[in-house]
Amino acid sequence: SQQGEEDPQALSIQEGENATMNCSYKTSINNLQWYRQNSGRGLVHLILIRSNEREKHSGRLRVTLDTSKKSSSLLITASRAADTASYFCATRNNDMRFGAGTRLTVKP
Amino acid sequence: DTAVSQTPKYLVTQMGNDKSIKCEQNLGHDTMYWYKQDSKKFLKIMFSYNNKELIINETVPNRFSPKSPDKAHLNLHINSLELGDSAVYFCASSLGTSGIDTQYFGPGTRLTVL
Numbered sequence: 001s002q003q004g005e006e007d008p009q010a011l012s013i014q015e016g017e018n019a020t021m022n023c024s025y026k027t028s029i030n031n032l033q034w035y036r037q038n039s040g041r042g043l044v045h046l047i048l049i050r051s052n053e054r055e056k057h058s059g060r061l062r063v064t065l066d067t068s069k070k071s072s073s074l075l076i077t078a079s080r081a082a083d084t085a086s087y088f089c090a091t092r093n094n095d096m097r098f099g100a101g102t103r104l105t106v107k108p
Numbered sequence: 109d110t111a112v113s114q115t116p117k118y119l120v121t122q123m124g125n126d127k128s129i130k131c132e133q134n135l136g137h138d139t140m141y142w143y144k145q146d147s148k149k150f151l152k153i154m155f156s157y158n159n160k161e162l163i164i165n166e167t168v169p170n171r172f173s174p175k176s177p178d179k180a181h182l183n184l185h186i187n188s189l190e191l192g193d194s195a196v197y198f199c200a201s202s203l204g205t206s207g208i209d210t211q212y213f214g215p216g217t218r219l220t221v222l
Contacts, residue, residue: 031208042112042198042213043151050208086149095164096211098143098151 006089006102014107019076021102023089024069030092032065032072037086037101046074046087081108111135112214114199120220121189128185129217131199139163140182141200141211142174151198157182158205186219194221 007022023032031050035043049056049065049072056063062075076083086101112133121127133140141164142154156164160176171187186193196216202209 033210035213040216042200042215043211044213045210048208048210088151092208095153095156096141097153100148100150103149 006087006099008102009100010103010105012105012107013079015079015081017079017106019079019083019104019106021074021087021104023072023074023099025072025089025091025097026070027091029067032063033090033092033096034061034063034072034074035088035090035098037088039085043088076104079104079106081106112199112201112212114197114214114217116217117215118218118220120222122222123189123191125189126185126187127189127219128183129197129199129219130181130183131214132181133199133201133212133214134180135201135203135212137201137212138179138204139202139209140176140179141202142182142184143198143200143213145196145198145216147195155182155184156205163205189219189221191221194219 005024033048034046037043047058049063060077065072083106086103088098088101090096090098115130139158141156145151154168155174157176173185176182196218198216199214200211202211
């Protein structure tokens with residue numbers, strides 16, 4: 001069964017704005033990972049946050065994790081048109097479970 | 109230089125046929141996976157192999173049979189294809205089965221069953 005669920009399903013913003021995507025999950029996890037998928041391509045790993053971490057940064061990406069609420073957020077700051085893609089959260093316990101993704105469109 | 113490669117990229121076939129999708133990784137990883145992404149973009153794990161041994165086998169019809177001739181290859185054979193098998197199939201690999209291992213994905217194979 002699916003584990004992570006992303007919210008919103010689709011997000012459209014202007015270049016330069018920040019984009020926030022949320023992920024909720026149901027069971028306990030070892031870590032949570034965010035992936036990006038460009039149209040017609042495979043997924044690319046962006047960032048991993050462990051269950052004992054609350055926040056992590058990587059370039060323009062900021063990920064938070066709230067294990068008490070079983071939720072995570074991915075913030076992309078100063079978005080660019082090239083950030084247009086689908087973003088998936090994946091939770092890891094014994095195996096990896098993906099959500100259906102948030103489709104982000106950044107308009108130039 | 110491609111890390112995880114899949115062939116073919118597109119596969120169009122008739123219901124009832126048998127087809128195979130091949131996957132190869134040149135990353136030296138021990139673990140490989142097959143995922144199915146449906147039209148709603150849900151990505152669901154099908155199989156996972158570690159060092160040529162099956163470690164995850166989700167509830168997948170037995171028409172799907174993975175084969176790992178060596179740890180760099182994990183092929184997917186599908187018998188008696190059905191309309192519902194139409195999807196994009198992704199192969200992935202990771203260093204091991206550790207929870208912190210990043211998965212590297214292939215470009216996907218779009219299967220269309222007519």
